[in-house]
Amino acid sequence: METPISFPSPGVVSPAPGAFDPPRYDLRGEAERWIDENPEAYALFVRFARERVAKGKRFGVKAIAERVRWEWDLEWDGEFKLNNNLVAYIARRLAADVPGAGALIETRKVRC
Numbered sequence: 001m002e003t004p005i006s007f008p009s010p011g012v013v014s015p016a017p018g019a020f021d022p023p024r025y026d027l028r029g030e031a032e033r034w035i036d037e038n039p040e041a042y043a044l045f046v047r048f049a050r051e052r053v054a055k056g057k058r059f060g061v062k063a064i065a066e067r068v069r070w071e072w073d074l075e076w077d078g079e080f081k082l083n084n085n086l087v088a089y090i091a092r093r094l095a096a097d098v099p100g101a102g103a104l105i106e107t108r109k110v111r112c
Contacts, residue, residue: 031089061091
């Protein structure tokens with residue numbers, strides 16, 4: 001026996017499409033806040049990006065992020081925190097801040 005199809009009763013409102021989707025985070029804004037709160041670390045990003053631009057070699061900012069983590073551990077006291085989800089937005093900021101970097105930074109389309 002087949003299950004009968006049921007329809008909402010008159011006056012019952014269905015939830016809007018996407019109403020139960022998980023919230024989207026403002027990663028671009030979070031990355032900008034991270035840069036503002038960590039100027040010494042962002043200065044390392046800029047320094048390492050300039051080194052690559054000077055050589056004219058393409059680069060991924062994820063590699064620079066790992067180098068920043070390494071340098072921070074060697075040179076500074078204190079914990080260094082960088083959410084990997086922010087690196088894509090830091091890459092776009094570097095492309096704007098470092099002359100010539102935009103053509104050399106490898107980026108992909110961001111999802112949110």
